[in-house]
Amino acid sequence: MNTEIIANTTEVRAPATHTAVRVDHVSMAFGEGEQTNRVLADLNLTVDQGEFISIVGPSGVGKTTLLRIFSGLIQPTEGHVYVENERIRQPHPSIGVIFQDYSRSLLPWMTTIDNVAFPLEGRFGKKERRERAEAALESVGLGGQGGKYPWEMSGGMQQRVAIARGLAYEAKILLMDEPFASVDAQTRFSLEDLVSDLQRRLNLTVILVTHDIDEALYLSDRVVVLAGKPASVVTTIDTDFGDHRDQASTKADPRFGEARTRILELLGH
Amino acid sequence: MSAFRKLLEKSWLVVALVLLWWFASASSTNVFFPPLSVILETLVRDLSSGLLLEYLAFSLTNLGLGLLFAIIIGIGLGLLIGEIRPLRDALDPYVSFARSIPQAALVPLIIGTFGLGPGPKIYTIAFACVFPILLNTIDGVRGIEPTIRRFGKVYRITPARYFRRVVLPGALPQIFAGIRVALPIGITVMVVSELYAANKGVGFYILNSSSTFQMAQTWAGAILVGVVGYFITLIFFRIERLPLRWYFKSGAMAQ
Numbered sequence: 001m002n003t004e005i006i007a008n009t010t011e012v013r014a015p016a017t018h019t020a021v022r023v024d025h026v027s028m029a030f031g032e033g034e035q036t037n038r039v040l041a042d043l044n045l046t047v048d049q050g051e052f053i054s055i056v057g058p059s060g061v062g063k064t065t066l067l068r069i070f071s072g073l074i075q076p077t078e079g080h081v082y083v084e085n086e087r088i089r090q091p092h093p094s095i096g097v098i099f100q101d102y103s104r105s106l107l108p109w110m111t112t113i114d115n116v117a118f119p120l121e122g123r124f125g126k127k128e129r130r131e132r133a134e135a136a137l138e139s140v141g142l143g144g145q146g147g148k149y150p151w152e153m154s155g156g157m158q159q160r161v162a163i164a165r166g167l168a169y170e171a172k173i174l175l176m177d178e179p180f181a182s183v184d185a186q187t188r189f190s191l192e193d194l195v196s197d198l199q200r201r202l203n204l205t206v207i208l209v210t211h212d213i214d215e216a217l218y219l220s221d222r223v224v225v226l227a228g229k230p231a232s233v234v235t236t237i238d239t240d241f242g243d244h245r246d247q248a249s250t251k252a253d254p255r256f257g258e259a260r261t262r263i264l265e266l267l268g269h
Numbered sequence: 270m271s272a273f274r275k276l277l278e279k280s281w282l283v284v285a286l287v288l289l290w291w292f293a294s295a296s297s298t299n300v301f302f303p304p305l306s307v308i309l310e311t312l313v314r315d316l317s318s319g320l321l322l323e324y325l326a327f328s329l330t331n332l333g334l335g336l337l338f339a340i341i342i343g344i345g346l347g348l349l350i351g352e353i354r355p356l357r358d359a360l361d362p363y364v365s366f367a368r369s370i371p372q373a374a375l376v377p378l379i380i381g382t383f384g385l386g387p388g389p390k391i392y393t394i395a396f397a398c399v400f401p402i403l404l405n406t407i408d409g410v411r412g413i414e415p416t417i418r419r420f421g422k423v424y425r426i427t428p429a430r431y432f433r434r435v436v437l438p439g440a441l442p443q444i445f446a447g448i449r450v451a452l453p454i455g456i457t458v459m460v461v462s463e464l465y466a467a468n469k470g471v472g473f474y475i476l477n478s479s480s481t482f483q484m485a486q487t488w489a490g491a492i493l494v495g496v497v498g499y500f501i502t503l504i505f506f507r508i509e510r511l512p513l514r515w516y517f518k519s520g521a522m523a524q
Contacts, residue, residue, distance in 0.1 A: 071423050090422075097423045104416040109438040109515045118434065119424040151519040169424060 019085060020094075020173050020205035021047040021070055026079035027230070028065055039065050040076070041230035047207060049172075052199050054208045054216030057226035058267055063209040066226070067177050070207060071097050083173065096171025100178040102159040106150040113137065113146025116165045136168035137161070140194060156187035163195065173205040180215070189247050192219055200243065213263050217241075218250055223259070225266050234266055303485045312489035321474065321493065328470040329497070331387050332459045335394025339451060343399045344444055347406025348436055357407070364407075368400040377465050390462040390470075397458040401450035409443025410436055442516045445509045452505060456498045 028040040039062040047053055055063050068074045069081055072091035083092040099105040106115050117133035124132065137146055140160040150158050159179060166174055176195070180188040196219055199206050210216050216223045223237045237259055241250050250256060287305075294304045315321040350357050350364070379393050413436065421431050463472025471490055478486030510517065 073419055073422055091425055093425065095423065097419070099416050099420065101414075101416055104414040105420045107417065107435065107438075108519050109441075119426065121430060121434075122427060149515060149519065151515075165424075 018049055019046055020049045020051065020083070021045075021207065022082040022085075023066075023069065023076075024080045024082070026066075026069060026076040026081065028062070028069065028074075029077045029230075038230040040069075041228075041232050043079070043232050045224060045233060047205060049205055050203045051222065052196075052206045052208070052220045053222045053224055054210055054220040055224045055226060056210060056213055056216045056263065056267075057231065059211060061226050061228075062231045063226060064177055067097075067175050067207065067209050071095055071175050094172040096166030096169050096174050098159070098162050098166055098174060098176040098179045100181055102155065102162045102179070102182075103150065105162055106158060106165075108149065108151055110149075111146060112142070112148050112150060112153070112161050115150060115161060116146070116168045119165065119169045132168050133164070136164040139167060139198065140164045154187075155183045156191060159183065159191060160194070163198070167198070167202070171204075173207070174199075176206065176208045178210055179208070181211075188215075193247070195219065196245065213260055214251060217256055217259050217263075218245060218247070223263065225263055227267060237262065300482060301484055303488065307485045308488040308492065311483075311485040312492065315474075315486070315489065316493075321471075321490075324469050324471050324474050325493070325497070327387070328459050328463065328472065331390045331462070331470070332394060332455050334387075335391045335459070336398055336448075336451065336455050338391065338395035339398035339402055339455070340448060342395070343402030343447065343451075344406050344437075347403045347444070348410060348432060348440065350403075351407040351410025351440070352432070352436055364400075364403065368404065385466050385468075390459070390467075393462045394455050394458050398451035398455045401454065402444065402447040405443045405447025405450070406440055409440030409447075412443065413439040442513055445513060449502075449505065449509075452502055453498060456494065456501070460494055 023043055023045050026040060026043045027038070029036050029038045031037050043066070055066065057063055065074070069076050070083075072081070072083075072088045072095065075089060081088050084094055086092065106112075107118070110118060113130065113133045116136055117129040120129045120132060134143070134146060137143055140163050142157065142160055142164065145153075145157075150161060153161070162179075163174075174195075179195075180191050183191065192215060195206065195208075198204065206219075208216065208219060213223075217239055218241075220239055223239065224233055225235050225237070226232070227234045239259060241253060241256065291305045294302060295306065297304050312321075350360055375393065375396065379389050379396070417435060417439065421435055426435065459470075460472040460475065463470035464476045467473040467476075471494055475487050475490035475494075478484070478490065
């Protein structure tokens with residue numbers, strides 16, 4: 001009797017674990033009456049667990065709005081959002097967000113390690129928090145640097161701290177809003193490789209909003225193109241460059257160029 | 270040598286002004302402007318007799334307690350008003366109204382209502398000092414980066430922890446700016462509050478002497494208040510450096 005119930009529950013739950021995030025007929029409008037600004041219309045998207053997807057589209061199309069809907073920060077006007085098959089109305093514990101303006105999302109009055117450990121307060125004791133924070137800093141290549149303040153670090157390092165904070169929080173789904181937009185090209189490449197590596201190693205689900213089509217193609221399993229006013233998904237492009245990618249050869253792959261051309265055409269260039 | 274030079278650079282104007290006052294007033298027979306030598310003599314006399322020290326202790330205790338109440342109420346209320354939108358919308362007109370009332374004008378009223386003794390003086394000081402602290406705290410809270418707010422929500426920081434670890438430290442530079450503004454107001458109101466229904470305190474000393482034409486005492490009291498105020502401000506600057514170390518240092522880094 002008992003085993004039957006357990007068996008039943010697992011059966012029901014098994015397919016559930018495969019979907020990380022799903023938006024179902026989501027529309028978003030700001031304002032009311034004649035002032036209404038319809039941003040997203042009837043948008044559907046499913047992201048599997050362990051998948052890396054990028055959302056690209058012209059600026060102002062509603063990428064950040066969509067990401068905020070995923071994060072539970074705002075509620076869609078219509079439609080539902082599910083995280084791990086649970087309908088959400090507020091931020092879900094599996095979700096971590098890496099914000100674009102890293103220097104403004106870290107708390108300047110806390111040292112780096114305290115910043116990373118802060119969201120764990122109330123969940124773990126002080127010693128455990130520090131250990132977890134140190135481990136997270138280690139995994140982004142900042143081991144032993146927790147005593148510094150964020151403002152003593154370069155932009156790239158600060159963004160690593162923000163990523164470490166998401167990892168220490170044990171986010172299974174990382175939402176990244178143009179995370180590399182304000183660092184130089186070299187730093188950008190190394191951060192891209194870091195995120196790519198972490199995603200594979202920890203089997204994270206990553207949803208990346210970017211305006212950089214090369215970055216989207218290089219990192220993702222799937223590129224989602226948003227366009228229109230109000231915006232919806234015009235196409236999704238599967239990338240098949242394999243698990244082992246590097247900045248030079250992957251971007252030189254002819255298929256990479258073809259995919260880029262297709263997206264640019266879709267965006268009207 | 271360089272330490273001496275620094276001291277010289279900082280103090281030459283003070284020294285010059287004191288010397289100017291000293292010699293200009295040396296042969297004064299005007300009852301309202303006694304010679305500086307006489308003023309200082311009076312000051313030393315009343316300090317060493319213990320009278321002024323006792324008065325000063327009374328006044329400064331009132332100032333300290335008044336400020337303490339102002340800080341507690343100003344910060345507490347400011348954090349709530351700044352963070353909670355409906356509360357801000359509801360209270361904003363009252364705050365603007367209350368801050369426009371000249372605090373000194375309320376002194377007789379408050380003392381008339383609450384009577385003699387240190388209590389009403391402390392209320393008056395607290396009332397006058399609370400506004401710069403309250404308004405600056407509200408501004409400080411409003412000035413916290415929207416990204417930090419979003420971070421708090423996404424990472425599900427509990428409201429109590431968010432207030433204590435994010436809103437309070439984030440608003441702290443502004444809060445201290447408010448206290449800095451409140452200090453001289455507090456000192457002024459401290460003196461003014463003792464001009465009514467008082468039988469001790471520095472303000473009483475000043476009023477009492479001037480109404481009995483002991484102008485040297487009036488001047489001595491005024492100088493004492495000025496000097497004490499200067500040192501209080503100096504001490505405050507030292508104190509605020511500590512919790513705001515990150516703020517000053519990160520500001521220096523940004524430049």
